Amino acid sequence: MAWFIWAATLKGLFWRFDGVMGALKYVIIGVVVAVVVVIALVLLLQTPHRAPVQYVGSPSGYEAFVPNGQTINYNGQTDPVGDLILNNGTTIYNVIWNGQYAGTIINNHNQIVQLNSQFVGQTDPINNQPYVPLQDLYVIKGQVPVEQVTINGQTYYVIDANNINPADIAGFYTYQGWVSNFVEAMNTPGTYAAGLPGNSPVYDWANITGTLPHQIILYHQHSLNLAGGGLLVLPNETIIPYGIIYSPSGSAFSSFIAPSRVYNISS
Secondary structure, three states, X not given: OHHHHHHHHHHHHHHHHHHHHHHHHHHHHHHHHHHHHHHHHHHHHHOOEEOOOEEEOOOOOEEEEEEXXXXXXXXXXXXXXXXXXXXXXXXXXXXXXXXXXXXXHHHHHHHHHHHHHHHOOOEOOOOOOEXXXXXXXXXXXXXXXXXXXXXOOEEEEEEEHHHOOHHHEEEEEEEHHHHHHHHHHHOOOOOEEEEOOOOOHHHHOOOHHHHHHHHHHHHHHOOOOEEEEEEEEOOOOOEEEEEEEEEEEOHHHHHHHOOOEEOOOOO
């Protein structure tokens, strides 16, 4: 009898122990599920919401990415942010350049900003005009693959630079206020690139056009990434001086990087 009571008591203890352990098991499972849900929500919030890749611009035109100095961490890479000017003049804002040349563009832009802070406002000793802010831009020949994404509630347009032929990308720099004009000129039929001879009267013009060639040479002298340049000459004889960036400098832009023509006012 005593043995039966002891066995029954022991059985009751095991039953209660099993009940407690069962309850603990469900509590643990519930905690694990909650943690997994929280992690999934965090990852979902951090993961960009993507739209299908689309191609913008013209297959035969020139589009330009213009960095604004901001950067963003996208898919583990620090990328430059800026605007994308299309061949028809349309500007897309909040654009991320992702892929090849992203770091190069950041470095190039930082050098332009540093040189602007050093020289803008000083007087050109040749034409006695103040130096002006310059801006780098990265021209793409043909259409640009762009993906719309939402990051932390903000809509961005991501250029998939790895899907652009490196031969079709080149960097230039010119007066900040003429970047849109530069892109428009490149897309204007009849525009050509030309070199500016050292004895050209353009250097003496008391305006931004006359200042730019001196300033571009000055920036070239203070940077290993920036070179001298040439002029875009429009059909109406308007000229836009520009400088060349060593990288990127795709072969599709050889006529702009090494102009075969020489500009003179009588031409």
